[in-house]
Amino acid sequence: MTDTLPTRAEPVTEPGRVFVAAAETAAARIAPRAADADTKGRMSEESFADLADLGVTSAFVPVELGGLGLSSIHDWALGIAEIARADASVAIAVNMHLGATRGLVQSRQRETADPSVENVLRSVAEGETLICAAATEPGTDNLHPLTEAVATGGDSHVINGAKTFVTMSPIATHLAMIIRVRDDGDQAASILLPIDTPGVEPQDDWNALGMRASGSQSIRFNDVVVPSSAISTIGPWGRWNPQWLMNRALGNISLLGASLGIAEAAFEAAVAAAARHPRTGVPPRERPGVQHLAAELAIGLTTIRLVLAGTTRQVDDFIAAQEGSVPTLAEAHGIMQRYQIAKSVVNATAIDVVNRAMDVTGGSSYADGSPLSRLYRDVRAAPFMQPGAPAEARHYIGRVTLGLLPED
Ligand SMILES: Cc1cc2nc3c(=O)[nH]c(=O)nc-3n(C[C@H](O)[C@H](O)[C@H](O)COP(=O)(O)OP(=O)(O)OC[C@H]3O[C@@H](n4cnc5c(N)ncnc54)[C@H](O)[C@@H]3O)c2cc1C
Structure with a gap:
């Protein structure tokens, strides 16, 4: 570096x-x-x-x-x-x-x-x-899981439904799943489910633009019998509670580290490409256009590093100050809002850094097998990570900023 x-x-x-x-x-x-x-x-x-x-x-x-x-x-x-x-x-x-x-x-x-x-x-x-994390389902958001565990009348439940984007599931032993239960009111719940439980049906259907080696296949659940004692309720279905919000925010901030790593790799590839001696003329680094691009890369990478480090330090400080107690809903939304702000800046900037690194490197970066080509495809996955679809995040950040919680 x-x-x-x-x-x-x-x-x-x-x-x-x-x-x-x-x-x-x-x-x-x-x-x-x-x-x-x-x-x-x-x-x-x-x-x-x-x-x-x-x-x-x-x-x-x-x-x-x-x-x-x-x-x-x-x-x-x-x-x-x-x-x-x-x-x-x-x-x-x-x-x-x-x-x-x-x-x-x-x-x-x-x-x-x-x-x-x-x-x-x-x-x-x-x-x-x-353990892989199975929250996402087709056609609904994370707050409204439709994969449901229904009580059998004995001491077991039966799960039916489907999850998508279950990263790492081809080699995982367990699924940490969010489900719906309606035994006693309408509740969201979690379960740690061994992946070899009968009725758990991995679809081997992961074939995507990027993150191709992440094993993010979908999984169907077909009459999966589980002990009722394995199900832990989280809170009312469709409504965040402080613990759930905190877990979702804290479990995902670190994913921004992947965007940082991708941006660093792209930056290094661009700097190396700029120093190469062409068959004629001077190395690209001597050219004003490349110097300008290098400035944009440096600004982008510095922004990512500072925003990510600042946000994660703030979050660490907040957790330490809580001393194990559960935050209020407003505090938990404050943490989620900080994560959403960092997510928005870090991911957009990482996409931009990889893009400009390709401009420095030139057409060879577009070839299959070029590391920059893989970085370009991989980095595009980052904004999709839940919670907070790109189309939803600013609405959320704005409301929390103005003291209007989503529950108001
Ligand atoms: C490479 C990769 C790996 C992933 N790994 C995992 C994983 O391991 N585990 C996991 O659980 N998930 C994982 N995900 C899923 C990810 O976290 C997102 O949940 C998923 O990409 C969301 O896609 P979506 O199209 O369903 O919805 P979104 O991107 O959330 O939204 C799509 C559209 O629907 C709209 N919308 C959003 N919410 C609502 C609503 N309530 N009502 C109506 N419209 C709405 C949005 O405005 C947007 O226009 C992964 C995704 C990728 C790309």
């Missing part, structure tokens, strides 16, 4: 330093596999074995259960950036697992904690459990 950009953040916690160093080592192993995985549209199982060996997948597991004891959102995003520089598909996939395990660690701290959570976390630390 060039030293003319002084704003790259460093980890702020000791577990974060260990995590980012492990992510860096993993990235060196993952990078050589990225182009092939992208071309084939398949996940690289070796890359996930590396992530488990190096402790990346057990980052949030407490030290006493065999993990790294990570807690900082800031450091989490930095580790994701390291992996995304090598392969953004792997970065978003492992991010889903880390978000789910972070959620389990939070639930373990509650008085009503299910004792089996500890076993799941131990098995994450042993590299035996990999």
Whole structure:
């Protein structure tokens, strides 16, 4: 990395330093596999074995259960950036697992904690459990899941429905799912479901513009019988509550690290391309047009780094000040609003950085197999990540800014 950009953040916690160093080592192993995985549209199982060996997948597991004891959102995003520089598909996939395990660690701290959570976390630390996040469904938003668990009359429920974009599901052992239950009022609920449960039907249909090696296939649920005790209610269906809002905001901020990593990789590719000696004339870096583009790249990358570091530090400070207590709904919307602002700036700027890096590099960047071509396709996925579709985010940010909560 060039030293003319002084704003790259460093980890702020000791577990974060260990995590980012492990992510860096993993990235060196993952990078050589990225182009092939992208071309084939398949996940690289070796890359996930590396992530488990190096402790990346057990980052949030407490030290006493065999993990790294990570807690900082800031450091989490930095580790994701390291992996995304090598392969953004792997970065978003492992991010889903880390978000789910972070959620389990939070639930373990509650008085009503299910004792089996500890076993799941131990098995994450042993590299035996990999959890993907199944929230999205066709034709509805995350707040209104239509995949439903219906009580059978005994001590089980039956789940029917469908989820899309279930990243990493081809190699995951479990699904962390959001569902609807109407046993006792209309509720949203969560369940950690082993993926080999009868009736869970992966569709092997992931074939997309970018993030091709993320395994984001859809899954159908056809009369899936689960123990009723495995279902935990979240709150009223269709209405955010503080804990749910916080989990969704905190589980997704780190995905912005993938946009940072992509932008850094594109920046480095552009700087290298600008220094190459052409067969005639001077290297592109000597030309005013390329210097202008380099300025735009530097401004863009600096913006991403500062916005991401500033937002994640603020969020870490907020969590520390809460000392484990649940925030108010207004506070939780404040955190979601900060995430939505950062998401909007970081993702739009990362798309712009990759675009301009291609202009510096020229037509070769457009060829299949060019790293910039993959970065260009991958970075376009970022704005879609829920919550907050690009078409919805400004309405939300504006309302919260004016003190008008979505529930008002
Ligand atoms: C590469 C990739 C990986 C992903 N991985 C995961 C994953 O692991 N797990 C997961 O759960 N999801 C995942 N997602 C899904 C992602 O988080 C979004 O949920 C998904 O892309 C949203 O797509 P959508 O078209 O359904 O809706 P949106 O992009 O949210 O919206 C599409 C349109 O619908 C409109 N709209 C939004 N809300 C409403 C509403 N309530 N009523 C009417 N119109 C509305 C919007 O204005 C917009 O015009 C992934 C997505 C991608 C691209």
